Amino acid sequence: QKEVEQNSGPLSVPxxxxxxxxxxxxxxxxxxxxxxxxxxxKSPELIMFIYSNGDKEDGRFTAQLNKASQYVSxxxxxxxxxxxxxxxxxxxxxxxxxxxxxxxxxxxxxA
Amino acid sequence: KAGVTQTPRYLIKTRGQQVTLSCSPISGxxxxxxxxxxxxxxxQFLFEYFSETQRNKGNFPGRFSGRQFSNSRSEMNVSTLxxxxxxxxxxxxxxxxxxxxxxxxxxxxxxxxx
Numbered sequence: 657q658k659e660v661e662q663n664s665g666p667l668s669v670p671x672x673x674x675x676x677x678x679x680x681x682x683x684x685x686x687x688x689x690x691x692x693x694x695x696x697x698k699s700p701e702l703i704m705f706i707y708s709n710g711d712k713e714d715g716r717f718t719a720q721l722n723k724a725s726q727y728v729s730x731x732x733x734x735x736x737x738x739x740x741x742x743x744x745x746x747x748x749x750x751x752x753x754x755x756x757x758x759x760x761x762x763x764x765x766x767a
Numbered sequence: 768k769a770g771v772t773q774t775p776r777y778l779i780k781t782r783g784q785q786v787t788l789s790c791s792p793i794s795g796x797x798x799x800x801x802x803x804x805x806x807x808x809x810x811q812f813l814f815e816y817f818s819e820t821q822r823n824k825g826n827f828p829g830r831f832s833g834r835q836f837s838n839s840r841s842e843m844n845v846s847t848l849x850x851x852x853x854x855x856x857x858x859x860x861x862x863x864x865x866x867x868x869x870x871x872x873x874x875x876x877x878x879x880x881x
Contacts (some may be wrong), residue, residue, distance in 0.1 A: 702869055
């Protein structure tokens, strides 16, 4: 059973701080990694994807991938109250396999 | 470019009835995936279609079925509805079925079964 694990939270950080969200996965063959943000009552929104080991930066977001340790993380710099949401990690194997989602981490940014 | 659209947005049905949900992918996207989201189980994969062919199927009973049309639009059907089928049903589209293609979600259809 391929699994993606996330701490459910809530993770509370003060406004302006760095939020660090972590995700581990069980399938060593995983090749594609995605972070989605989901506001309450809304659908998930893709915010980052990463395919290679290392860091990938996009604005205030940085995705970090370590395939050897089977974890992927999302850093949010200068956190804002509008970043308060549930963040879903999703992982996909290189084959014709479906995305596997974690249950998400709820982030709360306190003004 | 327009995003993924889903209809209807809200639906209330009675146990035993059936329901059909529709999804139109982003223009040019050929892969459509369906998910069920509930507070307790999170996002559960239902099925994935690419070029009118079902490529993957999740662990759901046969009451859940789907199809994809030649224009990439997709429908899912749930027959003999149960109370436990109450959920947010999400459709996501991507360019192709192979790994590495990013999926974009529609707004979802919230189904309530009474």
